[in-house]
Amino acid sequence: MVLPAAAREVAATLSGTPIEGVPDLLGSAPDAEPPWVAVAFMPAVGLDEVDVPLPVDGVRLLGGAVAEALTGLHEAGVVYGAVAPDGVWLTARRPLLPALDACRPYEGPPLGTRLSAAPAGYLAPEVLSGGPPTPASDVFALGVLMAYTGLGRLPFGDGPPPELAYRAARTAPDLAGLPDDLAGPVARALSPVPAERPTARELARTPALAGSSVDGNWLPGRIVAALAARAQDVHALEGAPDEPAPTRAATGSMAPAQATGTLALRSAPTPPQTRPEPPSTARRVVLARMLSGAAGAVLGGGAVLGWTEAREDTADPEGASGPTRPGRGRAVAGLPPAALWRYDDPTGRTKLVPVSGAGRALVLQGQTARGLDLRSGKPVWEVQELKGTAPAWQVSGQRALLYTFDGLVVCALRDGRKEWVDSAYERGLAEDSLEVVNVLGVHRDTAWILLGKRFDLERGDLHLAAFDFVRREERWRAPVPDGFGGSATLLSGSGGTLVLEGKDGSALSSDEDLETATKRFAGFDRATGKHRWTRSFDDVEPRSPTAADGSGRLFAAGLGDLRAKDLTTGRQVWGERVLGGAGPLVLDRGTVYVVDGSEVSAHDARTGHRRWQQYLPRSMSGDGVGSMTVSASGRLLLVPTPEEVTAFDTRSGELVWQLSPVGLEPHDPFQLTVVPDAVLVGQPSAVIAVPTT
Template sequence: MGVVHLARSTSGLKLAVKVVHAEYAKDPEFRGRFRQEVAAARRVSGAFTASVVDADPEAERPWMATLYIPGPTLADEVKRNGPLDSSQLRRLMAGLAEALRDIHRVGVVHRDLKPSNVLLSEDGPKVIDFGISRPKDSELRTETGKLIGTPPFMAPEQFRRPREVGPAADIFALGSVLVHAATGRGPFDSDSPYVVAYQVVHDEPDLTGVPDELSGLVRRCLAKEPEERPTPDELMAGLRAVAASYDTRVFIPSQRTDETPGPSRPAGQRTAEPARRERGAAEPGAGASAADADPAAGGKPRRGRRRTVYGAVGAVGLAAALALMALQVFGGGDTAPAAGTAPEETSRDWAVAGPAEGTPRCSHGAGTLVCVQGGTAFALRPSDGRLLWQRAVTATTGGEKPLVAGGLVQPYPGQGGPLVALDPASGVTAWEEPGAAHRTVTATADALVLAGSDGTVTAVDGASGDTAWTRRLPGQGLTDVASFPGDDLVYVTSPTADGKSTDVTALDPADGDVRRDGRLDGQLTPVGARGGELFLLSAEGVYGDTTAVVAHDPDTGVSRRVPLGVPLEQAQGSAHGHVVHLVGTGGALVAVDMDRRARLWTLQTGLARASAPVSDGRHVFLSAPDGRLLAFDARSGRPVGQTAPRLGEGDRVVASLPAPVVADGHVHASAPDGTVFTVDAGDPAAW
C-alpha cells in the first residue's frame, strides 16, 4: 500500500521512510488506520520495534519515518537458509515474548504478528508494521463482517469475534510464527485461506518438527481459548525452566584494561585496583580483542552469522583487574549498627547487597547514603559502603528515593501515607505524623512541602514535624510540587483543563508567599533550576511526548523555549548549570544548552528504558534496566564507560529505574539484583 525508502537524516542516521500510495491516501478509512499505526508505533519503546522518528499522517501522501534496522525478515531468513535450530528458536521465542510484553504494557494489540513482520537484527528480533494494531482505548473498530489479518497467523477469536480481539491473539500468532521458524510451514497449512481459517478454529495444530523442549510451550500458545494461553512473562519463565542454558542478553563490550587502552584514557593512567569478585559477576570474556569488542576503539564485536542475526550470546566479560569488591551481606534486625574495621579516610569503589528484595532507591544527605528497599530503610557510609543501620519502616515509598530535610531522613510517603523522620546516624524515629492527602512531596533544606490534588500546598518542618504553613492556590487542581538544590523557591505546577497549558507558581518555602505565578503553553514538568530560572520539559499531544525545553524566569515572567526537533516519549530530565539532559523511552539521550538556546548533541543509547540522567558537569550518568551504570561525555555525548550488568537471579525487570546519585566525586547507583554500588565519577573508563 506504499513504498518504503531508505533515507538518511541530516546527521547521517539511516531511516526507513514509508510513503502511502496516492490512491490509498484518498481513503478516509485507510488514513484512520495509518494514524493508528503511527500512534501505536510511538507508544512502544524502540527496544523491540523500529522507533518512530517523525511522521505526518495528515499529509497529502501520508508518511512515517522510523529508524532503519539492518537484517532480514524471519520469512526471508527461513526461505533462504531453512528452519532455525533449537537454540536459535529459543532466542527467537524469548525475544518475541519480550517484544509482546513491551507492546501489551502500553495497551496495544498488534493483531498481525507474522514472519514477514519480524526483523532479525543484531540485538534480537524487532516487531514491525502496526498497520492493523489497535490500542485498547482506540475508538477505531473492525467493521462488521470484515476480517483483518493474515489467516495462517490469526487466532480463532479473530475469525469468531473480531471486535473482541485482545493481547492473547498475539500470543497465538507467536506460536504460529515459532512453528514456521522451526519447520518452514505453519501449524495450520493449506493453499486455501478458507481451509486455514477452519483449521485454526476447529483443528489441532501440527507441531511435527518443533523441538520437543519447545513443543509444550508452543502448544499452550496455540490454545483455542484466549484465557488458556500464557502471558509473555509466563512464556519467558517457561523458557528458563525448560532450557536453563538459553541466553538472550545483548552483547556488551568488554571493559578496557591497561593492555587495551581506549581513546578516552590518558596515557599512563592507572586502572581500578584489583578486588574480589562480587556475587553473580560474569566470568572474564575470552577470544575477543579490544578492537573486536569495543565500539569506542573502532571495532565491532565478531559473531557467527546465525548469532549475528538472532542476538548475541554469552555472559559479559570483565577483566580481573576491574572486578568489583565482594558484596557485604546485611544482617537482620530493626535497627542494627554494623560492626567492622575503622573507617577509611578516602572513598573507594564498593558494592553491597541490600537487606530486602527489590531495587534500592538512595539519596545522599546528612553525611550518609540513605536508601529504601521494600519496607526497609538503611544507611551506608559513602566512603566504603559500611552499613550504619537498618530498620523497618511503615511509610509507603511510592517508588521514590528518601528525602532529607531539617537534618533528618524522611522515607518518601505514598499518597496519604504517614510522614516519618529518622535520625541519619542511628535510624531511630525522630518524629512521626499522620499522612495528609497529597499527590507529590519535595524537600527543601528545612522542610517537606506537600501538594494536594485540590490545589492545597503544605509545608512541614523537617526537624520537628510541625506544620509550618498551608496555602490554597485558587483555580488550581491536580497540583505537583518541586524544588532543586541551590534554588530558594518551591515550584507548584498544575495543568489547565484542556491540557494545553500549565499554571506555574513560585512559592517562598519559608512562609508560602507567592513570588510569581503565570500560565505557560504546554504540559510542563520542572526538571531543574539555575540562578532564578526554572527549567521545564514541555509535552504535547494525547501521549505527552516532550517536544521542547522551557526556561522560565519567575521574577520577570519571561520564558525561552528550545524545540527538540524529534519528540521524546516519556521523557525524564535534570539540569546541571545551564544544560538540561533528557532521556526518553527508546533510549534517546539529548543535551540542551538553555543559554545558547540550542541542542548540544543527541545520542541513541539503544536502551529500551533508562533512569533519569544526572550530570557532574564532566559526564552524564544514567542507569540501564539490566543494572549497568553508563557514562557519557557531557560535551560531546560520546560513551566513555559502563559497569557490569546486575540483573540478579531470575533476570529481574523493574518498573522504574532510580537515577544515580553524584556526590563528592563518586557516583552511587543501585540495580535490580538488590545491590548498591559506588564508582569513581572522574574515571568512567576504569569501571
C-alpha cells in the first residue's frame, strides 16, 4: 500500500517489531516516489460487513483481541487512529488491524502529520475538537466499537462532528443492553477525560475481556467459507493481471447465526445465486479492496473518510452528503474531504494572497513571496524585498505583479522568473514629492496605485494613478478628495467606475473622532480617471463591512441591518433585517452572504430577498469570523473562524463539511484563498489544501 508521509516512520518502527494482530511487514521503500510498504496477505472479512449486534461472547473476544493489538502498537510508540468497523478485519486466526497507512508516531511527529482515519462517531471529544489522536483516543474508539458491536448502535448517537463532540464531552454514553461486567470497562473507555481512560493494556486485562483467547476455530463456518472464497479471488488473479476478477464471496444467503460466539456476515437485499464477474473490476481494484485500510486522512484534521484507496466501484453511503471525488472514498456528511497537502512555516509568518496560476499559489512570508506547487505544497521559487501592505496581485497571462523595494516587478507564476522590473516609475515621482503608498488593485494589464506625500499621508495630497505595466507607463493620475487617508482601499475595480473607500480622515485627532467618523466613497471614471462623485452615509460606519459591484451598488452591514445603496445617486435600494451585529460579508454571483454572530444568510443582490439562513456550528462575534469566500465552482460558501472552517452549500445553505485542523494553535480566523478545485486554509504557521469539487 502507498504510505502518506506520517506513516513512513511507523513502517520503519514496525519492520523489526512484529505485533500480534498487526500485519507482518515484508518490505518497504520510505524514500521511493511514492513511498510504499508491503504486508503479508491474509484473507479477511471487514467488521463493517458483519451484522450487528454480535453475541456477547463475540464482543468480548473482539474487544480483548483489539485491545491486545493496540497495546503492542502503543508500546512501540504508534497510534492506530482507525479503530472502527472498516479498520478492523476478521481473519481465521484473530481480528487484524490492517490500516497501517493510517498509523503515525505518537511522540514528537513533524508538525502537521497527526492524522485520524476513523469516522466521526469513533473519535474522542478531544480529537473532534481539533486535538491530535493519542493512545487514549484509540481506547475511546475501542469503547465505541465494543458498544456498537454489542448494541447495534453508537453510544452517543449520530450527527455532525460538533454535536458528537458535545455529547461525548458532556453526556453519559447509552450502554443499556450490555452486561454489567462489560458495560463497566466500556464506560471507562468512553470517559471524556483522556487521563481517566484505561490504557489498552489495562483494558486487555479486564476480567470481562481477559482470557478470551481467539486462537483456533473462533469463527463459524459461514465466515470461514467467505474467507476461503476471498483467498480464491486472489488465486484467480495470479497470471492474469489485467483480466476482470471475481467479486467477493456471495454472502447474501448467510443468515445471522444464533449460536453464542458466532459472527454473521451482513445480509444482502437479493441473494445472488452465482458469483458474477463485474464488467470492469481489475486486479488492482480487488487487491486494494482486500489489502488497503482506512487510509486517506485530512492533514491536520480531526476526522476523515474511510476506505480511500481504489474504490471506484463503491457507492456513497445512503444519506451521505457533501463533495465527493472519484476514487477518493465515501463522503460523510459533516466531515471534510481528505486534504491534498500541508505546508508548514516554522517562522509563523505565512499570509495567503489571492494569486494563483500555472499550477502555483503565492504565499507571503514577511518580505518574501513564495510560489507553492499546487500538487504537493512544496515551495518552488521565491522573490524577496517586498514592500507595502498589499505587495502581490494577480495579473493576466498567469503572472503576478509584486511591489518591491526595487520597484514594480512582473514575474511568471510557474517559475518566478522576473519578466521586468520598473523602478523608473517610482523615481519619476520625486519631483512631485510623491511616493507609491500602495498598489490598490490590478485588472488585466492595469494597476491602480495610491500616491501620496512622503511625510503626511493622512492629511497630505493623495492621488490615484492608473499604471499600464505592459507599456510601462502611467495612463492617468487624479487627485483623491479630502478625508480618505493613506489607508484608502479600492472597493471595486469592475464596471466603468472605480470605487475608492476610506475613513473620514479630516479630523481624526482623537478616539472620539474615530468613533464618530464615517466611511467615505469616491468614484472615478475607469478610462480617464475623472472624479465623478464622493459619498458618505450616516449608517455606514468605519467598521461596517462593505462590498461593491460593477454597477455602482454598495452593500453594507451594520447593527441589525444589511443595506444596498446606489453610489451614483446616494439613495438606498433595499434594506434587510439581520440578527445581532452583522459581521463580514461577501458578494459573489449575484448573492450577498453575511454573518451576524450566530447565523449566516444569503440574500439576492438585486432585491435583498433572503434565499436561506443557517446557524453557525458555534456563535461568533464579528471579530471572530474571518473573510468568507466562495469556491471556484460557486457551490461552497467557506466561513473561517479561529477554530474551524465551515462549508455551506450556496444553493440550499446546508452544512456540507467542517474542518478543524489539528497541530495549529488558535490564532486569528483562518485565511482562505480559492484555487482551481481547492481552497487553501492558512494560519501563520501552516497552509493546507482542501479539495472543493
